[in-house]
Amino acid sequence: MDALKKRILADGRNLGRGILKVDGFINHQVDPHLMALCGQEFARRFAGLAVEKIVTAEISGISPALMTALEMGLPVVYARKHKPVTMTADIYLTYSPSHTKGDLTQLMISPEFLRPGEHVLIIDDFLASGLTIMALARLVKAAGAELVGIGTLIEKRFEGGRELLSILDVPVESLVTITNMSNGQIEVA
Amino acid sequence: MDALKKRILADGRNLGRGILKVDGFINHQVDPHLMALCGQEFARRFAGLAVEKIVTAEISGISPALMTALEMGLPVVYARKHKPVTMTADIYLTYSPSHTKGDLTQLMISPEFLRPGEHVLIIDDFLASGLTIMALARLVKAAGAELVGIGTLIEKRFEGGRELLSILDVPVESLVTITNMSNGQIEVA
Numbered sequence: 001m002d003a004l005k006k007r008i009l010a011d012g013r014n015l016g017r018g019i020l021k022v023d024g025f026i027n028h029q030v031d032p033h034l035m036a037l038c039g040q041e042f043a044r045r046f047a048g049l050a051v052e053k054i055v056t057a058e059i060s061g062i063s064p065a066l067m068t069a070l071e072m073g074l075p076v077v078y079a080r081k082h083k084p085v086t087m088t089a090d091i092y093l094t095y096s097p098s099h100t101k102g103d104l105t106q107l108m109i110s111p112e113f114l115r116p117g118e119h120v121l122i123i124d125d126f127l128a129s130g131l132t133i134m135a136l137a138r139l140v141k142a143a144g145a146e147l148v149g150i151g152t153l154i155e156k157r158f159e160g161g162r163e164l165l166s167i168l169d170v171p172v173e174s175l176v177t178i179t180n181m182s183n184g185q186i187e188v189a
Numbered sequence: 190m191d192a193l194k195k196r197i198l199a200d201g202r203n204l205g206r207g208i209l210k211v212d213g214f215i216n217h218q219v220d221p222h223l224m225a226l227c228g229q230e231f232a233r234r235f236a237g238l239a240v241e242k243i244v245t246a247e248i249s250g251i252s253p254a255l256m257t258a259l260e261m262g263l264p265v266v267y268a269r270k271h272k273p274v275t276m277t278a279d280i281y282l283t284y285s286p287s288h289t290k291g292d293l294t295q296l297m298i299s300p301e302f303l304r305p306g307e308h309v310l311i312i313d314d315f316l317a318s319g320l321t322i323m324a325l326a327r328l329v330k331a332a333g334a335e336l337v338g339i340g341t342l343i344e345k346r347f348e349g350g351r352e353l354l355s356i357l358d359v360p361v362e363s364l365v366t367i368t369n370m371s372n373g374q375i376e377v378a
Contacts, residue, residue: 021275028276029266029302030251032259058248059267062219066252067259070221077218078248086210087217113218 001175003037004153005188014181018128018156026125026153027060032067038175039067042123042151045173046072049148051121053077055114055140057107057132064153065123076123077114079107079136092142096135107132109139116144127152127174130161137168154178157189190364192226193342194377203370207317207345215314215342216249221256227364228256231312231340234362235261238337240310242266244303244329246296246321253342254312265312266303268296268325281331285324296321298328305333316341316363319350326357343367346378 013021025031042064054076056065062078069076080087087110095104114120120140124133133150140147147170155162155174158181165172180187202210214220231253243265245254251267258265269276276299284293303309309329313322322339329336336359344351344363347370354361369376 015275015277019274021277023273023275023299024302027273028269028299029264030255030258031264032255033262035255036259059251059269062248062251063255066219066221066224066255069219070225070256073222075218075220080217080248084212084216085208086204086212088204088210110212110217113213 001038001041003034005176007031007034008154008176009186009188012186014184014186016184018159018181020154020156020178020181020186022154026063030063035063035067036071038064038153039071041175042068042173043071046121046149046151046171049121050119051148052119053114053121053145054123055079055109055120055136056123057081057136061124064125068121068123068151077109079109079139081105081107083108092139094135094138094142096132107135107139109143111143114140114143114145118143118145119148120145121148122150123152125153127155127161127165127172128159130164133161133165149173156181158182190227190230192223194365196220196223197343197365198375198377201375203373203375205373207348207370209343209345209367209370209375211343215252219252224252224256225260227253227342228258228260230364231257231362232260235310235338235340235360238310239308240337241308242303242310242334244268244298244309244311244325245313246270246325250313253314257310257312257340266298268298268328270294270296272297281328283324283327283331285321296324296328298332300332303329303332303334307332307334308337309334310337311339312341314342316344316350316354316361317348319353322350322354338362345370347371
């Protein structure tokens with residue numbers, strides 16, 4: 001995925017301790033055209049799967065997931081971290097370790113929007129430790145839905161998330177893979 | 190905006206106390222096609238303005254703002270409620286009363302992504318009391334940028350937000366206006 005790779009190398013910043021700043025085009029300011037290209041690429045890579053719903057986690061997963069859903073003509077559900085007043089009934093709830101705060105983040109999906117048997121594609125911005133995506137996979141399983149694939153914009157290969165997710169036995173596609181950030185650079189596969 | 194109006198009347202739910210549940214197509218599950226139509230409508234309504242950037246607030250503003258930005262070919266910035274580890278320098282910060290929790294919500298934008306003189310269009314999901322949008326307008330002003338318009342998917346006319354925002358002296362466009370929810374129904378203008 002050349003456009004995303006170029007943008008990461010041009011505008012991404014290695015803040016140290018494995019933290020990649022992509023605030024200028026993914027996480028705070030968003031480049032909608034670039035996200036649309038990423039959505040098209042996910043649609044292409046997962047075209048062979050009978051996907052019925054996209055699932056992601058708020059907040060930074062929303063942009064790539066929404067663009068993928070638009071391209072594939074599917075609804076997207078984002079797991080909530082805080083229960084809104086409109087979420088009134090029982091929910092599927094799990095926890096994921098927060099890499100920013102060192103504690104646990106809640107992730108919630110309403111059973112209204114994740115049905116038994118539904119074929120689900122998870123889309124998120126980063127694949128790092130894989131723990132957030134694993135939490136989403138638990139919500140999918142709790143609903144009795146079927147996870148069929150996982151797509152992320154950026155994989156930090158050195159954090160081992162791909163190994164963790166291998167137990168799920170579904171295709172895992174990353175648009176850009178970063179192999180090393182230990183030297184202050186951003187090394188891309 | 191007929192498509193959105195029909196969807197609100199079909200799938201929206203009046204939970205009482207002025208709370209409108211639109212979790213099935215805007216706030217938890219998102220209908221990307223409907224959001225794209227809304228983005229096209231905002232682009233049409235604001236076509237006469239020299240907009241350079243879309244600004245919104247996480248979380249539920251992201252979908253309509255991203256689709257508007259895609260249609261208008263502009264970047265979108267979403268104000269953050271929690272400071273991520275990648276937000277390392279000084280920020281513009283303001284507070285907005287939280288209607289769900291009764292306390293104050295932080296809203297932050299990095300000066301990297303909101304520059305003096307930039308022409309800004311605010312897009313959000315709801316215009317209710319107008320306090321969140323007013324907080325975004327304060328961030329725009331703090332940056333020395335120029336607010337040129339405000340667009341929201343759904344206006345709850347009876348909460349007075351439009352009157353509050355009139356002091357900003359910019360066009361305020363809502364795609365659907367709800368005039369009354371006091372009787373358990375959803376009455377649309």
